[in-house]
Structures are given as structure tokens and as C-alpha cells.
Amino acid sequence: MARCSELLAICLCILLMLSWCEALSSNVDDGYGHEDGSFESDSLLKLNKNDDVLTLISSDDNTTSASSTVSVSDFGAKGDGKTDDTQAFKKAWKKACSTNGVSKFLVPKGKTYLLKSTRFRGPCKSLRNFQILGTLSASTKRSDYKNDKNHWLILEDVNNLSIDGGSTGIIEGNGKIWWQNSCKIDKSKPCTKAPTALTLYNLKKLNVKNLRVKNAQQIQISIEKCNNVKVKNVAITAPDDSPNTDGIHITNTQNIQISNSEIGTGDDCISIEDGSQNVQINDLTCGPGHGISIGSLGDDNSKAYVSGINVDGAKLSSTDNGVRIKTYQGGSGTAKNIQFQNIRMENVKNPIIIDQNYCDKEKCEQQESAVQVSNVVYRNISGTSATDVAITFNCSEKYPCKGIVLENVNIKGGTASCKNANVQDQGTVSPRCSSNYFLM
Missing domain, CATH: 2.160.20.10 (Single-stranded right-handed beta-helix, Pectin lyase-like)
Structure with a gap:
């Protein structure tokens, strides 16, 4: 008898399953798809774990996670x-x-x-x-x-x-x-x-x-108030006489890496302004343009803070500047912990320049305050200057540039002009800041 009861239970289960499958097939044919079981709508079948019942959920439902x-x-x-x-x-x-x-x-x-x-x-x-x-x-x-x-x-x-x-x-x-x-x-x-x-x-x-x-129309790409940014394999172009067409402009941004990119414009290939920290630039090709610029900083007597800038691997050709730091008189703040290394320059007008007396106005008055520039390293930089001055440190008398290091720098075709700058040479350096310049 027990054997018969087990067989009867199994048969009843099989009949219930066949009945359920037939009902499901009927539902699929009735408005949701074709006889082959494919669905025309974007709906999804979802198993409700609370009652173990297979239910139909629309793709518009908030619980859907399909891409x-x-x-x-x-x-x-x-x-x-x-x-x-x-x-x-x-x-x-x-x-x-x-x-x-x-x-x-x-x-x-x-x-x-x-x-x-x-x-x-x-x-x-x-x-x-x-x-x-x-x-x-x-x-x-x-x-x-x-x-x-x-x-x-x-x-x-x-x-x-x-x-x-x-x-x-x-x-x-x-x-x-x-x-x-x-x-x-x-x-x-x-x-x-x-x-x-x-x-x-x-x-x-x-x-x-x-x-x-x-x-x-003006700046090509402006990265503002961002964090954790990677820019790779971008190509940016504009005629060399197009005004203010900076390639990549960075401001108030932290933790940004730019790599494997080519930029040729009518202004800075890359410009870095106030609030930028931990900026890494690798394998950059720049030209035409105004080179790689930190600044302008401190305009209209403002405070500016830039730090942790590292340019490692760049080629600049026929640019108006090479690697430049420029600050306005009357500003305040700091530009510090900056490193330019493994850079090749060809026919660049101002290969290395720090200008704490920058002015883009018709009339500029002498002011005492300035953005402090400190801990700047130039390492493994070579090439040719298109002007008579290859290295310019035009620093503030009240806030002279501190901790400037030139290591294995060889730029042909120009001299060095160094004012109010504490400069340390390491390895082979040419041209050198002459001893008659003010070195603090």
C-alpha cells in the first residue's frame, strides 16, 4: 500500500507540472511573444524569493538593473x-x-x-x-x-x-x-x-x-573642480594664431593624470591654475603653442595655491615657451613642489621660465606681495633655444624663488638670466646662472 501511495503522489506531481507549463505557454502566446517562447517586450521574468512564485516585472520597474x-x-x-x-x-x-x-x-x-x-x-x-x-x-x-x-x-x-x-x-x-x-x-x-x-x-x-x-572658440577642454581624473590619448589642435585656445585648462582640480596626448594650439598646451594639486603629465607632445604653464596665479591681488605638479616625459617643438610658472605682482599664496623632468625642447623661445612679475595689462604698477614659488626641480631637460635667453628666473625681491634645482640641463643657443632666485646646480648644467646674479 505504501508503494502505491508513493506512485500516486509522483503521478499527481507530474500532472501538476504539465498543467503549469501549459498555462505558462499560453501566457507567452497571449500578448508577450511568439510560439517559440521569445519575448517582444522589454519585460523580464523575475523570481520573488518571498513566495517562490515566478512573476513578470516590467523593465521600467525601479528594481531593474539591466544595462x-x-x-x-x-x-x-x-x-x-x-x-x-x-x-x-x-x-x-x-x-x-x-x-x-x-x-x-x-x-x-x-x-x-x-x-x-x-x-x-x-x-x-x-x-x-x-x-x-x-x-x-x-x-x-x-x-x-x-x-x-x-x-x-x-x-x-x-x-x-x-x-x-x-x-x-x-x-x-x-x-x-x-x-x-x-x-x-x-x-x-x-x-x-x-x-x-x-x-x-x-x-x-x-x-x-x-x-x-x-x-x-576659446579654451578647448577645461577641467574644473574635479577629482580623480584620467585623460589619455587625446589629440587637440587649433591654428598657432588662434587666440586663447588653451589645449587643456586645469583649475581647482585634484588628482589628475594626463598621458599619451598631442596638443598644438594658439595658447598653452596645458595650463594649470589655482586650486590644482597632484597633477601628473606623462608622454606629452606639445606644439605649436605656449608650452606647459602653471598660472597665471594671483591676478587682481588674489590668493592662489598650486602644488604637487609633475611633468615626466614631454616633447615641445617651436613653442613660445617651454615649461613656465607665471604669477602676478600683488598676489599671494604658494606654487610649490613642482617637477619637470625628461623633457626635449626643439626651437623653443623660452625653454625654462619663472616670472613672478607677469603682467598682461597696458600699465602695471610695482607691488610688494607675490605668490611664493618654491621647491621646483628641472631634471634631464635638453634641446635648443630660439632666443638668446634659454633660462629665465625673474623672481620677486620680497618673495624670491626658493629651492630651485637644475639637474642635468643642457639647452643650447641661449644664456641664463637669474634674478632673486636660490638656484642649485646638479650634474651637468648649461647654461648656468652667473655668479653676479642675486642668489639667495
């Missing part, structure tokens, strides 16, 4: 280089930024997207990738920037983000119309601001790679 790609094409972007795609980009960003689960914002390759001033603002739920495979082209109508003349593209308040240009992505600033109206080009024009092509603001754990930026 997704949001393409600007899905929101009407034409990509013909003529149609204004600004609104399509804004709608796509809103979707990508608010999507649950890991998401990607995609600009497809092979097309050119015309954009006015556009702000991509977070915080986002799980956006991890901003992929630019096509070309972003700036509107050439200056009236399109009347609400914000300082920015073209802004990305802000997003963490753990990767900006990737692949092998085809381009940011084209179309800056010629702005350069022509600059007071630096046409003295009869008033000095007005122009947009920065790409502003990265208040981002943490940012990774920028394989990006190409061209012909910015």
Missing part, C-alpha cells in the same frame, strides 16, 4: 551637419541620466551633429559611458550663445563616468568666427569672452580617452 544604450538618433538627431540637433541631445541625455541600471549615452559614428550651447547635467542614476563616435559641430552663429557666452558643451555633476571618442569621435568648435572678432586679432574690437568647447565641471572618478578636439 542599456541611449542613442541620440532614437530621439530625432539627424546628424546631417545642418539641422539643429540640440533638443534631441538634451532628450537623450535626460533618458540616459535617469535610466536605472548601467547606461551609455551614444553619439553614433559617421554623422555630424550641429549643436548650440548644451549642458549635460547630473547627478545621474547609473550613467557610466558618454561615447562620442560621430562629430559634434558647434553652431557658428554667435547669437546662439547669447544666454551663455562662456560655454559650448558642459558636462557636470556626474561621478564614475567615462568619456570615450573611440577612433572616430571629434569635437569641432568652428572657432574661426570667434577668433576674427577677438581683440587680440583685431585691436579695434572690444575684448569679449568666447565659449570653451568642452567644460568638465564637478566630476569625480572621470576617465577621458581617445578624444579629438579641434578649433575651439
Whole structure:
């Protein structure tokens, strides 16, 4: 009898399972898919652990964690280089930024997207990738920037983000119309601001790679108030006579590494300003341009603090400056713990320069205060100077430069001019600061 009871129980279980499978098959055929069991909707099957029942959960449910790609094409972007795609980009960003689960914002390759001033603002739920495979082209109508003349593209308040240009992505600033109206080009024009092509603001754990930026209206890439940033394999270009087109501008940013990049512009290849700490630059090719600059610091009698700057591995060709530190009279603060090493310079006008008396105004008055420059090392630097002076230390009488070290420096074609600087030579150094200069 016991044997019969066991067999009966097994048969009943088999019948219940067959009945359940038939019901499930019926549900799949009724509105959710085809007879082969595939689903047409984006819905997911999810097991509720509380009651061990298989339930259907919509992909719009907040508990979903599937990854997704949001393409600007899905929101009407034409990509013909003529149609204004600004609104399509804004709608796509809103979707990508608010999507649950890991998401990607995609600009497809092979097309050119015309954009006015556009702000991509977070915080986002799980956006991890901003992929630019096509070309972003700036509107050439200056009236399109009347609400914000300082920015073209802004990305802000997003963490753990990767900006990737692949092998085809381009940011084209179309800056010629702005350069022509600059007071630096046409003295009869008033000095007005122009947009920065790409502003990265208040981002943490940012990774920028394989990006190409061209012909910015003014600064090409500005990295502001960010932390933990990696920039790798970027190419930045603009004509050598384009005004204020700094390649990468860094301000109020900590822990940033720039590597394997090429920059040629009409201004600084890289400029580092107040609030920047722990900046690492490796394997940089620079030229044309104004070289690598720390500053300007202390303008309008302000305080400025910069520290932990390390340039290791760079080649500069036909630039107006090589490695430069520039501060205004009347400012205060410090620029310290700076190292330039393993650098090759070819036909550079001012290969090594510290200028604590920098002035870009028509009339400059002598002031007593200055930003203190200290602990600066120049190591393994070689090349040729395009001017008669290869090394310039023009330091403040009240706040002279301290702890300046020249180690294995060999720059041909120029002399050294050293004023109010404490300079120590190590290894082979040429040219040297003469003994008749004021060494504290």
C-alpha cells in the first residue's frame, strides 16, 4: 500500500507540472511573444524569493538593473551637419541620466551633429559611458550663445563616468568666427569672452580617452573642480594664431593624470591654475603653442595655491615657451613642489621660465606681495633655444624663488638670466646662472 501511495503522489506531481507549463505557454502566446517562447517586450521574468512564485516585472520597474544604450538618433538627431540637433541631445541625455541600471549615452559614428550651447547635467542614476563616435559641430552663429557666452558643451555633476571618442569621435568648435572678432586679432574690437568647447565641471572618478578636439572658440577642454581624473590619448589642435585656445585648462582640480596626448594650439598646451594639486603629465607632445604653464596665479591681488605638479616625459617643438610658472605682482599664496623632468625642447623661445612679475595689462604698477614659488626641480631637460635667453628666473625681491634645482640641463643657443632666485646646480648644467646674479 505504501508503494502505491508513493506512485500516486509522483503521478499527481507530474500532472501538476504539465498543467503549469501549459498555462505558462499560453501566457507567452497571449500578448508577450511568439510560439517559440521569445519575448517582444522589454519585460523580464523575475523570481520573488518571498513566495517562490515566478512573476513578470516590467523593465521600467525601479528594481531593474539591466544595462542599456541611449542613442541620440532614437530621439530625432539627424546628424546631417545642418539641422539643429540640440533638443534631441538634451532628450537623450535626460533618458540616459535617469535610466536605472548601467547606461551609455551614444553619439553614433559617421554623422555630424550641429549643436548650440548644451549642458549635460547630473547627478545621474547609473550613467557610466558618454561615447562620442560621430562629430559634434558647434553652431557658428554667435547669437546662439547669447544666454551663455562662456560655454559650448558642459558636462557636470556626474561621478564614475567615462568619456570615450573611440577612433572616430571629434569635437569641432568652428572657432574661426570667434577668433576674427577677438581683440587680440583685431585691436579695434572690444575684448569679449568666447565659449570653451568642452567644460568638465564637478566630476569625480572621470576617465577621458581617445578624444579629438579641434578649433575651439576659446579654451578647448577645461577641467574644473574635479577629482580623480584620467585623460589619455587625446589629440587637440587649433591654428598657432588662434587666440586663447588653451589645449587643456586645469583649475581647482585634484588628482589628475594626463598621458599619451598631442596638443598644438594658439595658447598653452596645458595650463594649470589655482586650486590644482597632484597633477601628473606623462608622454606629452606639445606644439605649436605656449608650452606647459602653471598660472597665471594671483591676478587682481588674489590668493592662489598650486602644488604637487609633475611633468615626466614631454616633447615641445617651436613653442613660445617651454615649461613656465607665471604669477602676478600683488598676489599671494604658494606654487610649490613642482617637477619637470625628461623633457626635449626643439626651437623653443623660452625653454625654462619663472616670472613672478607677469603682467598682461597696458600699465602695471610695482607691488610688494607675490605668490611664493618654491621647491621646483628641472631634471634631464635638453634641446635648443630660439632666443638668446634659454633660462629665465625673474623672481620677486620680497618673495624670491626658493629651492630651485637644475639637474642635468643642457639647452643650447641661449644664456641664463637669474634674478632673486636660490638656484642649485646638479650634474651637468648649461647654461648656468652667473655668479653676479642675486642668489639667495
